[in-house]
Amino acid sequence: MKKALIAATAAALMFPAAAMAERSGEEVYNTKCAVCHAAGVAGAPKLGDAAAWEARVAQGMDALLATAKSGKGAMPPKGTCMDCSDTELSAAIQHMVGNAK
Numbered sequence: 001m002k003k004a005l006i007a008a009t010a011a012a013l014m015f016p017a018a019a020m021a022e023r024s025g026e027e028v029y030n031t032k033c034a035v036c037h038a039a040g041v042a043g044a045p046k047l048g049d050a051a052a053w054e055a056r057v058a059q060g061m062d063a064l065l066a067t068a069k070s071g072k073g074a075m076p077p078k079g080t081c082m083d084c085s086d087t088e089l090s091a092a093i094q095h096m097v098g099n100a101k
Contacts, residue, residue: 023084025091032081033092042074045096053100064093 029037029047036044045052056064068089071077078084084092 023088023091025088025093025095028081028084028088028092029095032084033079033096035080036075037096044075045100047096048099050100053097057097057100061090061093064097065090068093 023031034047036042037047040046040049040052045056056067065086068075069078069086071079078089081089081092
């Protein structure tokens with residue numbers, strides 16, 4: 001019984017349910033991306049600025065994701081979301097792009 005409890009506890013610590021849940025694009029934006037994208041820090045395209053996003057959107061979603069993953073200019077790789085999955089980064093990008101139309 002004691003070994004089973006230890007194993008179950010260890011498994012729960014290794015894979016907490018909250019860590020496995022994907023965050024929405026809006027949540028990632030609000031908690032990570034908005035730090036720079038709300039004010040346009042260091043040239044970051046601002047949320048809602050269609051002109052700033054136009055050329056970026058023309059490159060396509062794959063290019064936007066690649067740039068977000070590798071960083072650009074003052075933006076480090078993955079911005080300030082080092083724990084973001086590609087799906088979460090894509091959702092955050094889509095949130096910003098969707099608000100630029």
